Amino acid sequence: MSILIDAQTTFIVQGITGREAVNLTRECLEYGQGARIVAGVTPGRRGREVHGVPVFDCVAQAVEHHGAPIDGSVVTVPPAFTKDAVLEALYNGIKLVVIVTERIPRRDVAEMVEVADQLGARIIGPNCLGIIVPDVIKMGGIGGPARDAAKSYTPGPIGVISRSGGMTTEMSSTLTAAGLGQSTAVSIGGDAIIGSTYAELMPLFEADEQTRGIVIYTEPGGRMEAELARYVTENASRLPIVAFMAGRFMDEMPGMSFGHAGTIVEGKADTAAEKIARLTEAGITVAEEISQIPALIAERIGASL
Amino acid sequence: MRFYEYESRAIVARAGIPVTEHGFATTSQRAREIAQEIGGPLVIKSQVLTGGRMKAGGVQFADTPEEAQAKAEQVLALEIGGHRPRGVLVDSRAQVAHEYYAGVVWDGIAKRPVMLFSDMGGIDIEEVAESHPEHVVRAHFSTRTPFDDWQARQLIASLGISGGALTRLTPILARLARLFLDYDMTLAEINPLGELTDGRFVALDAHMEMENEARPRQRALLAELGVGEEETRQAREATEFELAGERVDTSDHRGVAGNVTEFDGNLGLVIGAGGGSLTLFDAVRAHGGQPANYCEIGGNPSVKKTCELAKLVLSKPGVERIAVMMSIVSNTRVDIVARGVIKACLELGFDPAQKIAIFRIPGAWEEEGFKILRRYGVEYADRSVSLHEAARRAVQKIQGAADGHSAPTHDAASAADQAPATTASAG
Numbered sequence: 001m002s003i004l005i006d007a008q009t010t011f012i013v014q015g016i017t018g019r020e021a022v023n024l025t026r027e028c029l030e031y032g033q034g035a036r037i038v039a040g041v042t043p044g045r046r047g048r049e050v051h052g053v054p055v056f057d058c059v060a061q062a063v064e065h066h067g068a069p070i071d072g073s074v075v076t077v078p079p080a081f082t083k084d085a086v087l088e089a090l091y092n093g094i095k096l097v098v099i100v101t102e103r104i105p106r107r108d109v110a111e112m113v114e115v116a117d118q119l120g121a122r123i124i125g126p127n128c129l130g131i132i133v134p135d136v137i138k139m140g141g142i143g144g145p146a147r148d149a150a151k152s153y154t155p156g157p158i159g160v161i162s163r164s165g166g167m168t169t170e171m172s173s174t175l176t177a178a179g180l181g182q183s184t185a186v187s188i189g190g191d192a193i194i195g196s197t198y199a200e201l202m203p204l205f206e207a208d209e210q211t212r213g214i215v216i217y218t219e220p221g222g223r224m225e226a227e228l229a230r231y232v233t234e235n236a237s238r239l240p241i242v243a244f245m246a247g248r249f250m251d252e253m254p255g256m257s258f259g260h261a262g263t264i265v266e267g268k269a270d271t272a273a274e275k276i277a278r279l280t281e282a283g284i285t286v287a288e289e290i291s292q293i294p295a296l297i298a299e300r301i302g303a304s305l
Numbered sequence: 306m307r308f309y310e311y312e313s314r315a316i317v318a319r320a321g322i323p324v325t326e327h328g329f330a331t332t333s334q335r336a337r338e339i340a341q342e343i344g345g346p347l348v349i350k351s352q353v354l355t356g357g358r359m360k361a362g363g364v365q366f367a368d369t370p371e372e373a374q375a376k377a378e379q380v381l382a383l384e385i386g387g388h389r390p391r392g393v394l395v396d397s398r399a400q401v402a403h404e405y406y407a408g409v410v411w412d413g414i415a416k417r418p419v420m421l422f423s424d425m426g427g428i429d430i431e432e433v434a435e436s437h438p439e440h441v442v443r444a445h446f447s448t449r450t451p452f453d454d455w456q457a458r459q460l461i462a463s464l465g466i467s468g469g470a471l472t473r474l475t476p477i478l479a480r481l482a483r484l485f486l487d488y489d490m491t492l493a494e495i496n497p498l499g500e501l502t503d504g505r506f507v508a509l510d511a512h513m514e515m516e517n518e519a520r521p522r523q524r525a526l527l528a529e530l531g532v533g534e535e536e537t538r539q540a541r542e543a544t545e546f547e548l549a550g551e552r553v554d555t556s557d558h559r560g561v562a563g564n565v566t567e568f569d570g571n572l573g574l575v576i577g578a579g580g581g582s583l584t585l586f587d588a589v590r591a592h593g594g595q596p597a598n599y600c601e602i603g604g605n606p607s608v609k610k611t612c613e614l615a616k617l618v619l620s621k622p623g624v625e626r627i628a629v630m631m632s633i634v635s636n637t638r639v640d641i642v643a644r645g646v647i648k649a650c651l652e653l654g655f656d657p658a659q660k661i662a663i664f665r666i667p668g669a670w671e672e673e674g675f676k677i678l679r680r681y682g683v684e685y686a687d688r689s690v691s692l693h694e695a696a697r698r699a700v701q702k703i704q705g706a707a708d709g710h711s712a713p714t715h716d717a718a719s720a721a722d723q724a725p726a727t728t729a730s731a732g
Contacts, residue, residue, distance in 0.1 A: 023636065079518065105489050105519040106411060110448040113416045129635065144635030144669040151688075152633055164580025166603075166632035169668075173633055173688055190579060193416050219583060222413050246583035249590055290584070291691040 002133040002184045003159070003204040003211075004096060004124070007033045011072035011096075011139060012062050014085045016040025016050050020100070020141070021076040024130075026051045028074075030146040032136045038066045041085075059092040072096035074130065074140055082126065083108040090115050098140050099125035099195070109193045116195065123195025129165030129187040142187055143169055156181015158297060159205040159239070161198050162217035163190050163224075164246075171215055171244065171290060178294030178305050183211040190219075197224045199231035205239055213301040214241040215293055218275070220250050225275045229282035240300035241284045242293055248272040306515050306538040309352045311394045312530050313511035317495065320484040322477050323507045325399050331392040336377035339395040340370040346398040349376040354538065355386030363390070366398065387541070399507060404497035406430050406441075407478050409485040417445040420482055422460055426497035440464070452482040473506045474498075488526055489519030546621060550600065553613040560606025560637070562614040570595025572662070572703050573618035573627035575611075575646060577602030581632030581692065588696035589628070594703070597624045605637050611645025612652070619653055619660065626662040628699035633667045633688055639674030642666055647681050658682035662702040665695035 015021050017040070028035035029051055039062035040055040042048075048055040056062045063070055073094050077085040082101045089097050090112075097116070104126050116123045124131060130140015134153040142165065143149025152173040158180050162168035165187040172185050186201060188194055198216055205211045218225050225243075232241065251271045276286050285300065287293045298305050308316065311329040318324045328339035329352070340347055351363030358364050363385050367373040377393050404426035412419040423441045425433045434441045444460045446452055457478035461471055477498065485493040492514040499509040515523060520534075527534075537543060543551070550565025564582075572594050576582045582601045589596050598618055602611070618627055629646050631637065643664065650657040664678055667688035678685045684702075686695050 020636070080522070103518045105516050105522070106491070107448055107486055107489055107516075107519070110411075110416055110418070114447060114449050141635055148635065148669050148671075162580070164578070164632070166578040166634065167580035167584065169635060170581065170632040170692065173667075174691070177689065192411065192413050197414070217580060219580065224413070227414050244584075246580055246587060248587050250583075289588075289691065289693040291693060 001208060001210055002136065003201070003208050004122075004131050004184065004186070005072065005133060005137055005139055007136050008036070009071045009096075009137060009139070010036045010038045010066065010068075011074060012059065012070055012089075012094075013037060013040045013050075013053070014059070014073055014075045014089065015042060015077035016053065016055055017042040017045050017048060018076055021074075022050055024074065024076070024100075024141040025053060027141065027143075027145050027149070028138055029053075031138045031143070031149055032133070032146075035137050035139065038062065038070060059088045059094070063092055069093050072098065072139060074098045074100060076100045079104045083112055086112045086123070087115055090119050090121050095119075095121045097121065097123050097195070098128065098130045099123060099189070100128060100130065100140055101125075102127035102191075104191070106191065106193045109191065109195075113193065113195055124186065125189040125195055127191045128189035128194075129168065131187070132182075132185050134182050134185075140187070141165075142185065152176060153185065154181040156183065157210060157212035157301065157303070158182050159201075159208070159211040159214045160185035160216075161201055161214065162187055163219055164217055167217040167246070171217055171293060174290055175215065175294055175297075178298070180294050180298060180303065180305070183208055192222060198228040199224070202228070202231055202235075202237060202239070206237060211239060212303075213297045214239050215297055216241060216243045218243055218245050219247045220245075220272045220275065226278055229278045229284065232282045232284065240297070242287055242297045242300065243279050243284050244287045244290055244293060245272055245276060306517055306520065306536075307354050308513045308515070308530070308532075308538075309354065309391060310350065310510060310512070311352055311392070312532070313513040314394070314508065315530060316484065316488065316513050316526070317481070317508050317511045320480045320487075322480050322495070323505065324511075325397045325507050325509065327394055327396040329392050330377060330395055331381075333374045333378040333381060336393055336395050337370045337374035340367065340373035343395065343397050347373055348394075348396040348398050349373060349380055350394040350396060351380045351383060351385060351390040352392045352394055353385045353388045353390045355388055358385060361385045399499055399509060400502040401497075401499045401509070402502045403500040404509070405474070405500065406433070406494075406496045407474075407481055407498050408492070408494035408496065409482055409490070410492055412445060415445050417448065418482070418485055419443050419445045420457070420460060420478065422464065422478065424464055424466065426499075430494075430496065446482060448486060452479055452486070454479045457482065469504060470500060470506075473504075477506055477508075488513075489516050489523055490514060491516045546598070546617070549617055550614070553610060553617060556613070557607055557610045560602070560604035560610055562600060562602055562606055562610050564599065564601045565614070565617070566599040567621075568596045568598055569623065570597045571623050571625045572699060573597045573621060573624040574600060575602065575615050575618060575627050575629045576600060577631040577637070578634070579603060581630070584632065584692050585630050585696055588693045589700060591693075592697045592700040594696065594700035597621050602631060602637065602642070606641070606645070608641050608645045608648065611642050612648040615646045615649030616653060619649060619655065626660055626699075626703050628662045628665075628696070630663065630665040630692065630695050630699070631668075632692060634669055636669060637666075638670040639666045639668055640670045640677060643674040643677045643683075647677065647683065658684070662699040663695055665690060665692070
């Protein structure tokens, strides 16, 4: 079916009265079967409405208003206040938090992750565009306005995981055009520490019958690709993976910072070349260009285009 | 952002970690004065952000204030890794019995800070970890619960260290862990952490790096250290072009025109978003193109910001054309970017159809954007043309121009050379 979210998922938007949040709220309500956004939270703005969604001062009021546990939250609160908002969501029983905000100090991210772990909750992001189950529901700005998202995403057998929000859509659109839809696409965020890595999402995709293959977008910096390679090797995953890696030029420019905060080239083990070798050794196909991805994954899952 | 050694020393001293007596001097005269105050044998250390000081002659010994002055004079004039020193550290030369290593970094997989400790200090810790792994121990710690001394003690003891060394090292490591969190560091390293002949432990060198995102909330510390807000402390100095790019980005809070980086080619790149930029830059190079720059457009930049960025790139010496390309956009408006880049061409007296090699941004408001591009005769491509293919076309266009195709005139022959005004289908 999908991972993380489905047509029944209820969620709130924290920081809902902000410009970006107002837009994504409308987008989520209009996309697919219509997201069940049960409330918004912006401290001090209780009583307002955003596209028909009631706004509260705190998460506890939203839960009370809903009359039942709320599944998720999309957080757009500015970086100085994001940790506080996320902890509030977690301590009020929310189990899935999508953090859109960027530029959060990693100490704060580590704290949020630690609390999420303790409470059995999951964080997607930060600095991400969210999650989408094509034609069903989206949680976050991923894909943009409903009619644009509908152009890029279509239901199908491929799970998509990407460190870049824009590239989630670019790769999915390429797959869609080739007739290979997506089961769920997840923008996991570009920072050095994120709530859910590729390896951590793999078991979820493996448990999803609809998913038959995985496509990932990755960049130099960090060890998440090595973690994925190790996971695949140790767990005999049923899902073939095709990866695309951008930023190869950075191998020639050590010490410079491009792309996301997590993309800083330091040391041999983190170069694009080394990562590609590691992925290939683990049986993950590495595409040279995005246009090659559909044929590569189709072959590996035994589908014809 | 990186700190100079003299700043890192100040940071660890502030946290209660013992350091040798030292002073920071920007002139050899001042170095002499400090030497006189401290007395005894000294080390004069160049204060640069790059490594390799020892090898480059940036670390000198001196036994008298006169010698200190002479050595300081030398070191102040010595360029290391392309950098002139900001000053010198005049340091008391300690009587060291043994050198240890203590450091804290982020572990992105464990998503926690990790403390590393070794009884083989004074050398590169990565080398030690590789050749003598039994001499390096590590422990992760919580960001939610305060760091307790026993956590440090347990780690140190796991190397077999006991006695006075254990009890003296414990508070040092504990304070290092706390300062790492308190000051939003991404790296906090003391190497070597010296055991002196008299039994005291002191930080003989310190290397700290703070996360850039945390600078707004670490103003007090930065002000105390005298670090200016405008100081970026990057690996290399920003060029004029790059500084101008930053000004474009910060002058307008709407959207992002970030990471403007200078290269020296003839194809200007107005590209985004983050992942798209990396992909496009690779693609341009793969096709033999020569980028004049790198950048990342993101969020929803205004017409003004887009225009200013495009003008900056167009004005760069050597730039023949620009390619405007992005991965499919969700909340960036295609029509706004189109307006911005066309405005930039017009304001500089260029024909947008000539100057823009290709415009490839599919996504939100694309129909409106394509309309504007058609009106000005700019070649554009929709999502059926991949990022790679768009890059190829841009490179081909510019190389075609270099091969001597004439500028468009009104005669029939060269009109056929011009890209069609509406290129909406796949190549």
